[in-house]
Amino acid sequence: MTNEMAESPGLVKTLRPYHVWALGVGIVLVGEYMGWNFTVAKGGILGSLLAMLVAGTMYVIIALCASELGSATKLAGGPYDWARLFIGPGAAASVGLAVYMEYIALEAADAIVVAFIAQEIFPELQVFPVTLLVIATLTFINYRGVVAALTLNFFMTAIAFLAIILFFFSGTFGVFELHPENLFQGAMPNGMIGLFAALQFGPWFFLGIEGAAMCAEECKHPARAVPLGQQAGMITLLVGAAMTLFICASLLPSNIPAEGLGVSVYPLFEAAQASGVYLLIALLGLGTLLTCVSSANGCVCDSSRSWFALSRDHFVSNWFSSVHPKYQTPYKAVIFTMPIAIAFAFSGYLDQVITFSIVSGLLCYVLIPFALLRFRKMFPTHINKVRPFVSPLQPWISYFAMAIAITIMSTLFWGYRYNLLFALAFYLVAYFYFHRKHKKYQKEFNWGKEMGWPNPSHHKPEE
Amino acid sequence: MDEAIESRYNGSFAKDTYLIAGAITLLIIVEGYVVFTILSQAGSAVPSSIRGLYLLFFGLVVGIETIGYLQVRKSIKQHMFDFRYYD
Structure with missing residues (x-):
């Protein structure tokens, strides 16, 4: 640790469980407003249902692993710090970069969608300046403080989720007519192969929920806030995904893969339009806009924490590891998200950027359970000081999650x-580059000083 | 331990318990309704062996999340006084 770091203030510790919920669900809920329906294009309604259940199982396990690791380590880097502590520097740098890329790419995509929605409402607006404005505004909010940023996320996410709930119950209680025949007609247009091809878009329903644990260092009581907020977030997403799939599939046709639900840009909004209820159309339109903004907002928060953590450990320039003396935010890392997001947004390859984000996420879903297995091997006794929350059914569910991630x-x-x-290939190169670069900073890790923990079980005292 | 603090802690813990119980109930009802409605309408399009796959993953999602969230409640109950969760 450098003198600069030792003298600089730490991150502010004020966040509560609802902030954790807002961070996790805020990033992910956009995937239920758009994107998930590509599962329908590949595998029909049954393909989409299978993708939702398989990806849901994986994410439930990942969220439990992240809750245990986040509440134990209480560090801002999340998956990066878990890999650093329990796997090694090469894996840590790859995961840190994967998380950074996953969220920055998502932020860029969200900002562009916000700009397109704004242009649809006000045709005189141009996409380029609105995208810049969205990215700059969210960067400024995150620069000023994490509490304000995540409180804003809480309200935006709550409105968007309530819109889905109201839409679902309006349909099931007969406010508008559902078309159950759509479910059978669009059941499986591409046969059995489509069922399994649909799995690749399953993560859209939940992509990024592991990021909820990345605010652990800024939580007042991380051992309660992280597991409680993150699992509430996971249930919110499971419920939202099921409601979204059902209501959209019952309102929009999907029997022809090249038309209807499978290729819709804003499936929930279009389903609301098909219902013909003006209040729901307005609410789901607003929800689409708010989820994009809250997702981009959460992505700025998480990507900056990942970069901050990489910087703090010299994987990238230590200059980024400063904490603002007044706002207690990693302000240089926050500001640095802006040029990268803008570069992604205007690369002209948005679909490639999104796919890169998904692959980055899947890489993390292999390494997070692996980090948990290593953590349990290094610290096998469940002492409260090390592990306040113990996730159930381990290690079996971790192996299962890794298998699902590799399959997807x-x-x-x-x-x-x-x-x-x-x-x-990118992450393999990153692994070897950072492993080599980090060797010169490597030292005997002092678990007591750095984490307040006893030495791990494999630790050999110096002769 | 001061009786007033203990009572406040028990009250706050009860709120967490209601949140956990409510979330699990909502999950089981909504997920169950959607999965079984879609399978009853469209399930005949796939062989029965594949239908078993849906039921297996439905059980895994709901089962693991329920056990996990109950474990969160157990953890909060165990540590709430040590870590002063409700101060």
């Missing part, structure tokens, strides 16, 4: 072969 990654070969190979 392999389905990307249908259509995204080169993206997958490029992303894997």
Whole structure:
């Protein structure tokens, strides 16, 4: 640790469980307003249902692993710090970069969608300046303080989620007519192969929920806030995903893969339009806009924390590890998200950027359970000081989650072969580069001083 | 331990318990309704062996999340006084 770091103030510790919920759900809920329906284009309604259940199982396990690791380590880097502590520097840098890329790419995509929605409402607006304005505004909010940023996320996310709930119950209680025949007609247009091809878009329902644990260092009581907020977030997403799939599939036709639900840009909004209820149309339109903004907002928060953590440990320039003396935010890391997000947004390859984000996420979903397995091996006794929350059914569910993540990654070969190979090569190069670079900073890790923990079980005292 | 503090802690813990119980109930009802409605309408399009896959993953999602969230409640109950969760 440098003198600069030792003298600089730490991150403010004020966040509560609802902030954790807002961060996690805020990032992810946009995937239920748009994007998930590509599962329908591949595998029909049954393909989408299978993708939702399989990806849901994986994310439930990942969220439990993240809750245990986040409440134990209480560090801002999240997956990066878990890999650093329990796997090694090469894996840590790869995961840190993967998290950074995952969220920055998502932020760029969200900002562009906000700009397109704004242009649809006000046709005189241009996409380019509005995208810049969205990115700059969210960066400024995150620069000023994490509490304000996540409180804003809480309200935006709550409105968007309540819109889904109201839409679902309006449909099931007969406020408007559902078309159950759509479910059978669009059940499986591409046969059995479509069922498994649909898995590649399953993560859209939940992509990024592990990021909820990345505010652990800024929580007042991380051992309560992280597991309680993150699991509430996971249930919110499972409920939202099921409601969204059901209501959209019952209102929009999906029997022809090239038309209808499978290719809709804003499926929930279009389903609301099909219901013909003006209040719901307005509410779901507002929800679409708010989820994009809250997702981009949460992405600025998480990507900056990942970069901050990488910087704090010298993986990237230590200059980014400063904490603002007044706002107690990692302000240089926050500001640095802006040029990168803008570069992603105007690269002209948005679909490639999104695919890169998904592959980055899947890489994390292999390494997060692996980090938990290593953590339990290094600290096998469940003492409260090390592990206040103990996730159940381990280690079996961790192995299962890793198997699902690898299976979903392999389905990307249908259509995204080169993206997958490029992303894997990128992280492999990053692994060896950072492993080599980090060697000169490597030292005997002092668990007592750095974490307040006893030495791990494999630790050998110096002769 | 001061009786007033203990009572306040028990009250706050009860709120967490209601949140956990409510969330699990909502999950089971909504997920169950959607999965079984879609399978009853469209399930005949797939062989029965594949239908079993849906039921397996439905059980895993709901089962693991329920056990996990109950474990969160257990953890809060165990540590709420040590870590002063409700101060």
